Amino acid sequence: AQTVTQSQPEMSVQEAETVTLSCTYDTSESDYYLFWYKQPPSRQMILVIRQEAYKQQNATENRFSVNFQKAAKSFSLKISDSQLGDAAMYFCALMDSNYQLIWGAGTKLIIKP
Amino acid sequence: DTEVTQTPKHLVMGMTNKKSLKCEQHMGHRAMYWYKQKAKKPPELMFVYSYEKLSINESVPSRFSPECPNSSLLNLHLHALQPEDSALYLCASSQGQGVTYGYTFGSGTRLTVV
Numbered sequence: 555a556q557t558v559t560q561s562q563p564e565m566s567v568q569e570a571e572t573v574t575l576s577c578t579y580d581t582s583e584s585d586y587y588l589f590w591y592k593q594p595p596s597r598q599m600i601l602v603i604r605q606e607a608y609k610q611q612n613a614t615e616n617r618f619s620v621n622f623q624k625a626a627k628s629f630s631l632k633i634s635d636s637q638l639g640d641a642a643m644y645f646c647a648l649m650d651s652n653y654q655l656i657w658g659a660g661t662k663l664i665i666k667p
Numbered sequence: 668d669t670e671v672t673q674t675p676k677h678l679v680m681g682m683t684n685k686k687s688l689k690c691e692q693h694m695g696h697r698a699m700y701w702y703k704q705k706a707k708k709p710p711e712l713m714f715v716y717s718y719e720k721l722s723i724n725e726s727v728p729s730r731f732s733p734e735c736p737n738s739s740l741l742n743l744h745l746h747a748l749q750p751e752d753s754a755l756y757l758c759a760s761s762q763g764q765g766v767t768y769g770y771t772f773g774s775g776t777r778l779t780v781v
Contacts (some may be wrong), residue, residue, distance in 0.1 A: 581730075587767045587769075589769050597755060597775045598772055598774040599770075600772070601769045601770070604769050606767075645711075654712060654715075654723070655710075657769070658709065660707070
């Protein structure tokens with residue numbers, strides 16, 4: 555069975571600092587896709603970043619970047635220059651061979667002003 | 668238009684009521700999804716429609732009845748719900764069920780069953 559694990563229920567960071575959210579996964583597939591979604595109090599689930607497993611280069615979207623370690627099955631999210639608007643639940647997700655999302659439990663990110 | 672619009676935003680219903688949730692997108696996406704999300708938990712997949720046909724039903728109780736009248740619209744009909752069905756119901760869409768760009772989500776309907 556495919557699983558996604560987020561071991562940090564909650565993280566906090568000072569505004570303007572950098573924070574890294576951890577995610578590990580397990581799959582027997584060789585080709586798959588990984589995602590980080592953000593869910594602020596407004597409730598909408600927003601796609602932050604996407605990584606294709608066959609690409610070795612880590613995905614980057616502005617202040618958001620990932621550290622993708624395929625052999626270790628690790629997919630961490632780094633947020634640079636944290637802003638108050640980054641406060642949210644962050645979910646890591648794996649897309650399986652049926653194109654369904656397998657979700658992690660989520661990490662609540664708190665930004666301290 | 669790059670949004671998925673869900674109505675209503677909040678709904679309170681009794682256990683004997685019948686109500687419907689509505690989801691609309693105009694991005695030309697051909698796959699649409701219903702998810703149920705409990706507080707501080709990840710979303711749980713309920714139904715998938717691909718090209719307006721139901722392709723996945725994750726063993727959801729029959730008191731939840733999905734409908735896809737056209738490629739832009741997805742409904743979830745509710746009848747005889749239980750208090751434990753209280754949750755955030757999220758709709759999502761993607762370019763196709765086999766496309767891996769990720770999903771676009773709506774803001775959800777917060778449902779309370781009394």
